[in-house]
Amino acid sequence: MPQPVGLLDRSLTRPARVALLAYDDVQILDVTGPLEVFGRTSRWLREHRGASSDCYTLELLSTQAPVIRSSSGLRLHADRTLGSPGGRIDTLLIAGGIGVQRTAQDAQVLAWVRARALQVRRLGSVCTGAFVLAEAGLLDGRRAVTHWSACDELARRFPQVKVERDPIFIRDGSLYTSAGVTAGMDLALALVEEDCGREVALAVARELVLFLRRPGGQSQFSVQLSTRGESRHDPDWNRVVRWCRGARLRGPLGSVHHGRQTGRGGPGGLHRVP
CATH class of the missing domain: 3.40.50.880 (Class I glutamine amidotransferase (GATase) domain)
Known part of the structure; x- marks a missing residue:
C-alpha cells in the first residue's frame, strides 16, 4: 500500500x-x-x-x-x-x-x-x-x-x-x-x-542562494521578467524599484520615505529622480 x-x-x-x-x-x-x-x-x-x-x-x-x-x-x-x-x-x-x-x-x-x-x-x-x-x-x-x-x-x-x-x-x-x-x-x-x-x-x-521558497501559486512570469522598471544608469532608482517589488505597500508613500530609500532625502526628492 x-x-x-x-x-x-x-x-x-x-x-x-x-x-x-x-x-x-x-x-x-x-x-x-x-x-x-x-x-x-x-x-x-x-x-x-x-x-x-x-x-x-x-x-x-x-x-x-x-x-x-x-x-x-x-x-x-x-x-x-x-x-x-x-x-x-x-x-x-x-x-x-x-x-x-x-x-x-x-x-x-x-x-x-x-x-x-x-x-x-x-x-x-x-x-x-x-x-x-x-x-x-x-x-x-x-x-x-x-x-x-x-x-x-x-x-x-x-x-x-x-x-x-x-x-x-x-x-x-x-x-x-x-x-x-x-x-x-x-x-x-x-x-x-x-x-x-x-x-x-x-x-x-x-x-543555495535561492529565493526563500517562492509560493507555488506565484506566476511563472515574475514582475522582474514582465516589466522594465530598472534603469541602466541610476543605481539609486534601481534600489527603489527593487524595494517596491519586495514591499507590501498599503498606502501612498511620501517623498521623505522615498528619500530614505534613495539617500536623496527631503521633500521634493521624488521629483529629482529621472
Whole structure:
C-alpha cells in the first residue's frame, strides 16, 4: 500500500529514497537542480542538527542506457536503468527536456511509471516531464502545470487534464507538477518543507542562494521578467524599484520615505529622480 502524503514526520528517522527519471536530451537543470536541493538538505541536517545519516538517498534512473546525454551535450551516469532491481522509492520525479516526447511514447516507460505510481508516496514532474505523466493517464482529472511554452500543447493534447498556466508548482493529492527548469528547485524545496519543516527548507534555500521558497501559486512570469522598471544608469532608482517589488505597500508613500530609500532625502526628492 502506498503511504499517504505527510506520513514521514519532520524528524525523518529513516532515509527517503528520491529517484529522478531521465533520458537522452533531458534538460540537465531539471535533473541536477532538484537533486541538489535534497542532497543539500541531508548535508545541512548533518552539519547543523547533528543528523547521523542522510535523510534522503538520491538515485538517477535512466530509461535506457546507463549514460544519459543531456540536451546541452553534457553526459550523466545513471545509478540504474528501469529494468534493474532497486530499493523502494519514496518520491519519484520525472524530468523534462526536448527528448520528453520520445520518452512519452515509450510503452515500457509508461508501464513502469504507472506501476510506480501505485507504490511511491509522492510522484511528480519537472517542466515538460508532465507529458509523461499525462500520457500514462496519471493526470486525468488533476490540476497540473508545465513550462509556460508547453501549457497550451498539454491542454490541447490532454483535455482531461486541468492545465493551469501560471503556478510555479501544483500539488494535487500525492501528485506534483512544476513549471519550467528552475521551478523544479522550488518544488523540491516545498517537498523538503513537507518532510523537515519550514525552517530547514529556508536554511537550504539560503545555502543555495535561492529565493526563500517562492509560493507555488506565484506566476511563472515574475514582475522582474514582465516589466522594465530598472534603469541602466541610476543605481539609486534601481534600489527603489527593487524595494517596491519586495514591499507590501498599503498606502501612498511620501517623498521623505522615498528619500530614505534613495539617500536623496527631503521633500521634493521624488521629483529629482529621472
